[in-house]
Amino acid sequence: MSVPTASPIRYVVADGVGTVALDRPAEMNSLTLSTKVALRDALHEAAADSAVRCVVLRGAGRAFCVGQDLQEHLAGMASEEDPYGSASTVEDHYNPIATAIATMPKPVIAAVNGIAAGAGASMAFAADFRVVARSAGFNTAFAAIAFSCDTGASWTLPRLVGTTRATDLLMRPRTISADEALEIGVATSVVDDDAFDEAVATLAHELAHGPTLAYGAIKRSLAFSATHDLATSLQHEGQKMALTAASSDHAAAVKAFLAKEKPEFTGR
Numbered sequence: 001m002s003v004p005t006a007s008p009i010r011y012v013v014a015d016g017v018g019t020v021a022l023d024r025p026a027e028m029n030s031l032t033l034s035t036k037v038a039l040r041d042a043l044h045e046a047a048a049d050s051a052v053r054c055v056v057l058r059g060a061g062r063a064f065c066v067g068q069d070l071q072e073h074l075a076g077m078a079s080e081e082d083p084y085g086s087a088s089t090v091e092d093h094y095n096p097i098a099t100a101i102a103t104m105p106k107p108v109i110a111a112v113n114g115i116a117a118g119a120g121a122s123m124a125f126a127a128d129f130r131v132v133a134r135s136a137g138f139n140t141a142f143a144a145i146a147f148s149c150d151t152g153a154s155w156t157l158p159r160l161v162g163t164t165r166a167t168d169l170l171m172r173p174r175t176i177s178a179d180e181a182l183e184i185g186v187a188t189s190v191v192d193d194d195a196f197d198e199a200v201a202t203l204a205h206e207l208a209h210g211p212t213l214a215y216g217a218i219k220r221s222l223a224f225s226a227t228h229d230l231a232t233s234l235q236h237e238g239q240k241m242a243l244t245a246a247s248s249d250h251a252a253a254v255k256a257f258l259a260k261e262k263p264e265f266t267g268r
Helices: 033-048 070-077 089-103 118-128 154-159 165-170 178-184 193-208 212-225 228-247 248-258
Strands: 009-014 019-020 056-059 064-065 108-112 115-117 130-131 138-139 189-191
Touching: 009 033, 009 115, 009 165, 019 033, 019 193, 033 056, 033 089, 056 064, 056 118, 064 130, 070 108, 089 118, 089 178, 089 212, 108 154, 108 193, 108 228, 118 138, 118 154, 130 193, 138 178, 178 189, 178 212, 189 193, 212 228, 212 248
Parallel strands: 019 056, 056 108, 064 115, 108 130, 115 138, 130 189
Antiparallel strands: 009 019
16 A cells, blocks of 8 residues: 655645745755645645735745755756756746746745755745744855756846845855845844744734735836836836725725724735
């Protein structure tokens, strides 16, 4: 009798928060083919679920994610059928993962509990918030194994730290501490390890009970303006303002403000 294989990804929804957890702690949440497929699908499910108003991406154990599983990659390189070690995985898995994180119309928190390396670092860069445990760190890692970068790092990292610093971090990979990550703009916040889970939960709760439609519009406006001129960006902003002005959350917020009450948002 075969024993069912445990899923490499845990996906749980509670109180408006969808938690997507990489669950290969013994392997530091490295990314095998099955892990990438399950992660991509869980992120797509979270993005499409109207009950989810904030997504938390995290890793089990002592690492966030160390990127591609190199044992599996090496086996692929040794195979005549896959001499490049699953070259299609960028198009089939890493690109959709980065796109889902960066473009879903709701906030995504990367809860970086430990080292985030390679594609793991790139996934964190794609998130809207990076809450980082003080003992954690980031390492782009790609050039260390003669790889280019993937999972959107060439787009997200320069927007976080600037082109000069991104070039250095990508071409001369090293582990940067949580405190340095905060200093250069990679981390949103750094939290002592014993307060980490509470800090992530507090932020997730805040975002899950906020104006989800407005968050999505802000997220899309930021991405749009990064590749368009001022006039076009202003026009796009106007469209998003019209969208959010017609929302029930906006109406509720204005009424609450005038009544000196705290608004209750429904995400619509």
